[in-house]
Amino acid sequence: MSIIDIIRDVILVAAAVLVLIVLRRVGTEKRRVPVGVWPFLVTGFSLLLMGRVLETLTPEALHLSVLVKAVLQEIFGFVLGFVTLSTGLIRWLPDLLPSREPAEQQPSTPAPAPIEANLPSEHSSQELLASILKSSLAGVLVLRAVRDDIGDVVDFECKLMNATAEQILGRPASSFVGCCVLRELPCLKAEISLAEAVSVIDTGLPFKSERHFTQGGNGAWYQFVAVKLGDGLAVTFADISARKRAEAQLRHAAHHDTLTGLPNRALFMERLQQAINRAKRFPEYEFAVLFLDFDRFKIINDSLGHDAGDQLLTGIADRLRGNLRSLDLPSRVGDGHLPARLGGDEFVILLDSINGVRDAVRVAERLQIELSAPHTIDGHEVISTASIGIVTSNLGYETPDDIIRDADTAMYRAKTSGKARHVVFDQKMHEEVVDRLDLEQQLREAVEQCAFTLEFEPIVDLHDGGLAGFEALIRWPHPTRGLLQPSEFVPLAEEIGLMVPIGAWVISEACRQLKEWHTAYPTQTNLAISVNLARQQMLHPDLIPTIERVLAETGVPAERLRLEMVEDMLMDDQKAAQTVLGQLRTLGVKLVMDDFGTGHSSLSSLHRFPIDILKIDRDFIGSVKKRRDYGAIVHAVVELAHNLDMQVVAEGVETEDQLALLQALDCDYAQGQRFSLAVPADEVKRFLETEHCFRHAA
Incomplete structure (x- = not known):
């Protein structure tokens, strides 16, 4: 043993002591080291030191060193990694843990005699190895290959078995050592076949598997590892039950709703895709999806609080589970009926293997009766009925998203x-959905291309019949459907979030057109333009x-731009609305409350x-x-507005009688069919060329 080897061993011992001191200090600072770490550390360092000691002994002991290091590398690799990181002794780690190549191929280690020739005869060495492995938390078997006359491996003889292996396998070592394992231990044969075991010997590559093993009525998960050891195997059994439980908990959490315990969207969509695939393979197989939304949940949640809402959702989930268990619809082909919570108060049910839409309707009717029964929450009797949408597989769906959508x-x-x-959901509704999807795509393209136009409805001054301005109204010249009115596409644009770019285009185009009229008709520079703001x-x-x-680019005076908004928009978030309207007023823009009298209409x-202006609906x-x-209401609104220094516009004026009444009530402005419908920009010039073009009409 050279002086360099001695120095290495001293450094190794010092590293071990250093790690233990650090861990001890961690404990004194009230940061507990997990109890399970200590046996690994003690056993690992014992094996580590013993392996170095064995290398200095006889050639027979050298074989034990190889076994120790093989077992150590499989079981306690993380301890060595920790030592290496802690001490920086990477340069001698390869010597400490030799590669999986056969020992005779490593230049630094003399070729040992065959293990089957030495290990059985060296009782003292076996006792030494057994004492080392006794403290191991993993079961360990040392197996020697049994060969036939032509040298083929036909079985393995057990040469060594530690106490942990005895506990796992339920047999004492005395009754097993010296026996052929594939005959005496069927559970081992179930883990690794003879061909796989021979492959480990021939290639030197380890074999690993995991299995749930039951012994004496108690079950546990074990990781099975077999590594080459001379002309045999070193086999370890490590208990991984805790890891398996953690994995199962993670899988459950990833696929289930934390509040109700029902499957979540991810698991439901996975099962729904399986049902779709099954329906393609088996034409006779049918399934249905029920989409449930609870009609008064938001009111209950807002009035009684979120805790009450959670209790209601939990009660709904319990009723869904109970009713699906008691259904007399046996799942004949699939995986069974599945309720799930998508989020909020939205639940879905997969009815597996049904006999047509009648079964789905019957389940929906039963659920509506059961779900409408009152819930008792914090002393309150709460009723929340369900609206249910039903889709069956006979429409030939390809994706779960399509089914959920319908x-x-x-x-x-x-x-x-x-x-x-x-x-x-039927074919007619399907056609409507397809039509809507087409319109949505075309609308998106229209927004990108600014493929809209404006029409302008005159606003008349009722005092002198003069033209006061125009309301800009958007139109969509659809390539196949003709000129679409706002009611035919604006709701869709609001739903899919396109009203901000559309509204910006309307403001820009309206102001550009107004500036063009101001320039072309200098006597009409007092004309204003009204634009509707979307929510x-x-x-x-x-x-x-x-x-x-827009005002900077077009040069339109701010006071000539009027922005119209409905009452409900202001009431939704009054504080934010006050801030925005204040900023607009600072710019000089005139503000119009549209459809006054149809919303909240809070006078205060x-x-x-x-x-600045009230517009009567x-x-x-x-x-x-x-x-x-x-x-009387119109009269009151006019009086109120004037008392608040506001002006009034009456819209929808169609007859002489309506016009006469408005003039008698001292209304300021009017618009409607009595004067003119909305017209394209190139038809507006007939109004602009006469200063009081509506004097006779007014």
Whole structure:
């Protein structure tokens, strides 16, 4: 043993002591070291030191060193890694842990005699090895290959078995050592075949597997590892039950809703895809999806609090589970019926292996009865009915997303039809959905290409019949459907989030056109342009910068731009609305409350918002001659507005009688069919060429 070897051993011992001191110090600072770490450390360092000692002994002991290091490398590799990182002794680690190549191929180690010739006869060495392995937390077997007359391996003889292996296998070592394992130990044969065992010897590559092993009524998961050891194997059994439990918990958490315990969207979509694939393979197989939304959940959640809402959702989940268990719809082909929670108060059910839509409808009817029963939450009796959309597999779906989309569509149809009912998605609804998807794609393309146009409806001054301005109204010249009115595409644009770019284009185009008219008709520079603001635009951060940019680019005076907004937009978030309207007022833009009288109509709110003009809804104007109370309302609005220094515009004026009444009530402006419908920009010049073009009409 050279002086260099001695120095290496001293460094190794010092490293071990250093690690233990660090861990001890961690413990004194009240940062506990996990209890399970200590046996690994003690056993690992014992084997580590013993391996170095064995290398200095006889050639027979050298074989034991190889075994120790093989077992150590499989079981305690993380300890060595920790030592290496802690001490930086990477340069001598290769010597400490030789590669998996046969020992005779390593130049630094003399070729040992065959293990089968030495190991059985060296009782003292076996006792030494057994004492080392006794403290191991893993079961260890040392096996010698048994060969036939022509040298082929036919079995393995057990040469050594530690105490942990005895506990795992349920047999004492005395009754097993010296026996052929493939005959005496079927569980080992189930883990590794003879051909696989021979492959480990021939290639030197380890074999690994995992198995749930039951002994004496107790079961546990073990990792099985076999590595080459001379002309045999070193086999270890490591208990990985804790890891398996953790993995199972993670899998469950990844596929289940934490509140209700039901499967979540990910698991439901996975099972739904399996059902789709099954329906393609088996034409007789049918399934259905029920999409449930609870009609009064938001009211309950907002009034009683989120805890009450959670209790309600948990109660709903329990009822869904209970009802699906008691269904008399046996799943004959698939994996069974599956309820799931998508999120919020949206639940879905996969009905597996049904006999047509009748089964799905029958389940929906039963669920609606059961789910409408009251829940008792914090002393309150709560009722929340369900609207259910039903989709069956007979429409030939390809993806789970398509099914969920159509089930959601059917559910929404049920909700808008009166709630607490179910609707089956049919071919007509399918065609409507396809048509809507086409329109959505075409609308997106239209936004990218700015493929819209504006029409302009005159606004008339009722005092002198002069032209006061125009309301800009967007139109979409659709390539196949003709000129579409706002009601035919604006709701869709709002739903898919396109109203901000569309609204910005309308403001820009309206101001550009107004500037063109101001330039062409110098006597009409007092003309104003009114633009409707969408709900999404109102609180969008780009609104103010967009208006500032458009006014700067076009040169339109800010006071000539009027922005119209409905009452509900202001009431949704009054504080934010006050801030935005204040910024617009600072710019000089005029603000119009549109459809006044149809929304919240809080008179006190008129003091909070910097409104310049009130616009009376056309429903009131159209009924002033039919109902006297409507005339009184219009009169009151005009008086109120004037007292608050606001002006009034009446829209939807169609008859002489309506016009005469508005003039008698001292209304400021009017627009409607009595004067002119909205017209394209090139037809506006006939109004601009006469200063008081509507004097006779007014």
